[in-house]
Amino acid sequence: MTVVGRRERKKLATRAALRETALRLALRHGVEHVTVEQIAAETDIAVRTFFNYFSSKEEAMVAAVAAEADALIGEFRGRPRDEPVLRALREAVAHVMAVSDTEALRLIVRAPSLLPQRLAVYATREKALAEAIADRLGLSPDDLYPAVCAATALTAMRVVLERWLDQPADHAALREQTEEVIGLLAAGLERRLP
């Protein structure tokens, strides 16, 4: 196991505390009205130190999304090896979303000022997911398929999530819509006028 010293534990704790404070303040006052100074003060941390952890207030706020994306990749890697890629992804999403904080997620997804940073988070996770897919299939991470599959699948999940957050929270509906989208990707996206 990875033996973590006090130092690393404190760092993780500080990072988590900043992330939670940022989100809490955003929920209370609205994303736009929270400043780094407030986040730092509320966490009892110097402003300068905040910037040692996050390069912007937006990054701190979408850190929750980043954590969920990491969890998704972890779940995916834990799926049985003989399971097809898209099905494994579908199940991974279901497991992660089951324990997700819908209220916070809705706040983050609906804030226009967080859109660029949120998308950047997904984009960086694309790489990790592509590697996981390549591992699963015994391909090279440089192949086209893992890259495209990771990127498009994540994007499809994002679309589903955004649509789902616009309706009353219903986890059964989310599962259903996830399956529908995965079905689309699996069956092929080509269409023409009937």
Add this chain to the structure above:
Amino acid sequence: MTVVGRRERKKLATRAALRETALRLALRHGVEHVTVEQIAAETDIAVRTFFNYFSSKEEAMVAAVAAEADALIGEFRGRPRDEPVLRALREAVAHVMAVSDTEALRLIVRAPSLLPQRLAVYATREKALAEAIADRLGLSPDDLYPAVCAATALTAMRVVLERWLDQPADHAALREQTEEVIGLLAAGLERRLP
């Protein structure tokens, strides 16, 4: 036709001038070393006025990408109605990229600090593309298929473009790789361990 007065023409000219100056300075000095003050001065515009056109220096720099995305959607809408969606997209991409400034594009795509804004541009164009797809197929823009198809196809194009920009400019290769990706999406993305 839309009759544009002198006022609107000047606005468009100013916006284009700012966009071009931003890009030119970025090419000369590097994205990170360009300030709004420089862009404004070089365009002979007040700094305050710059912010009437773009909400950040990053937005001005990725404006070229936004213009290309708009052109892509225009080409797509101009394709024959009986053409399948993905094939129409493939052809639209080919036409837009044929007249694209590869050097500028490479600069924008490779700059990490522009990633969030660039992705935000794609995301906003997703909506327009989804509408165009819905129009083509006679579906509602609220249907799942247009939203997912627009989002995933744009994402797939992005992946291809990013990979292509990492190799020497060769438009034949780009066309080939575009076709390959569209083929993937058309055939379905599901895969499993052999």
Add this chain to the structure above:
DNA sequence: ATGCATCGATGCATACTGTGCAAGTTGACT
């Protein structure tokens, strides 16, 4: 052409963001 209403450009003030640097603390390891 004149006069009026609107829109856009600008300067100013101000709050906030983000980073380099140097000094002080704390943790890890011997």
Add this chain to the structure above:
DNA sequence: AGTCAACTTGCACAGTATGCATCGATGCAT
């Protein structure tokens, strides 16, 4: 205990971004 490396902090400073008031240019009706 002592030493080194890593982390925190304060300070200075450049740059970003917005509200507000003002001034000039444009569009339009008469």
